[in-house]
Amino acid sequence: MQATRQEILDYMHRHGEATVRDLANLLHLTPTGIRQHLAVMQRDGLVAVRETRGRVGRPALVYSLSDSGDALFPARYDELSRLMMDEIRSIAGSKGLQSVLMRVAVRSAEPYEPRVHDLPLRERVDEATKIINERGSIADTRGNGTDEYLINQYTCPFPNVARTNSGVCALEVEFVKHLTGGDARLVRSLLRGDKCCTYRVRPSHPDASTGVQRP
Numbered sequence: 001m002q003a004t005r006q007e008i009l010d011y012m013h014r015h016g017e018a019t020v021r022d023l024a025n026l027l028h029l030t031p032t033g034i035r036q037h038l039a040v041m042q043r044d045g046l047v048a049v050r051e052t053r054g055r056v057g058r059p060a061l062v063y064s065l066s067d068s069g070d071a072l073f074p075a076r077y078d079e080l081s082r083l084m085m086d087e088i089r090s091i092a093g094s095k096g097l098q099s100v101l102m103r104v105a106v107r108s109a110e111p112y113e114p115r116v117h118d119l120p121l122r123e124r125v126d127e128a129t130k131i132i133n134e135r136g137s138i139a140d141t142r143g144n145g146t147d148e149y150l151i152n153q154y155t156c157p158f159p160n161v162a163r164t165n166s167g168v169c170a171l172e173v174e175f176v177k178h179l180t181g182g183d184a185r186l187v188r189s190l191l192r193g194d195k196c197c198t199y200r201v202r203p204s205h206p207d208a209s210t211g212v213q214r215p
Contacts, residue, residue: 004029005037009046009065013073017064038063046072078160085165094167101167105174112179121182125149125201128179144200151176151199156190166191173199 004027011026012018023034041047046069051059089097112131116124125141129151132139138154158168169186176199177184188198 002037005041005046008034008037008041009069009072012047012063012065012069017062019060019062023063041069045069078158081158081161081168082164085161085167097167098170101171102174105171106178108171109175109178116179116181121147121180121201121203122149124180124182125151128176131179132176147203149180149182149201150187151201153197153199154195156197159190162191169197172197176201 007027008018008023011023015022020031020034020038023029023038024031027034038047038049042049045066047063048066049061049063052062053059085097088100092100112127115131116127119127122143129139129141132151132153135157136155137157139151141149141151144150153172156162157172162168169189169191173184173186180201181204182201183204185200186197187200188194188196190197
């Protein structure tokens with residue numbers, strides 16, 4: 001990162017937002033020079049901009065970090081996740097940890113339930129794949145015979161945590177199971193050296209592919 005732009009990012013991280021005047025005073029540059037830096041940072045997706053109206057004059061532009069810009073700063077979510085999983089395991093044992101992860105998977109799937117409810121299995125698999133992509137992973141799907149589908153997930157959402165706590169893989173399988181409403185099994189795994197995590201999805205009962213629920 002170019003030094004001046006890093007200073008701009010640091011300022012926005014500390015103060016939440018900045019105007020061209022704020023940054024010009026901070027860096028002892030002309031407003032034109034600041035705007036040139038901000039234009040590059042907007043192009044790179046690091047900075048967002050909005051208009052704010054003062055009491056007089058034209059609306060002022062206020063700049064802040066985008067999600068991508070904020071992600072450049074260190075976050076210790078992976079460390080926190082690992083420590084919490086270790087503590088749950090030490091208190092409740094491996095079965096207790098597994099139970100917690102399954103409940104987390106269900107909670108994670110709940111907001112998407114209206115999108116998949118009452119769809120036939122094929123459409124639920126397609127929608128589940130879209131949801132996985134929306135959540136920041138790269139995934140695709142294909143049929144693998146009658147009433148059997150594969151979801152290929154090429155990026156792990158928890159790569160650093162999974163290396164030390166492979167139980168999070170079960171969380172993702174359960175998430176896929178609830179989205180698709182089918183019998184989801186992990187048949188290939190990035191953690192085992194495969195090129196993707198592959199979830200094989202089959203109907204959970206004979207009529208699942210038609211969306212008909214047996215009593």
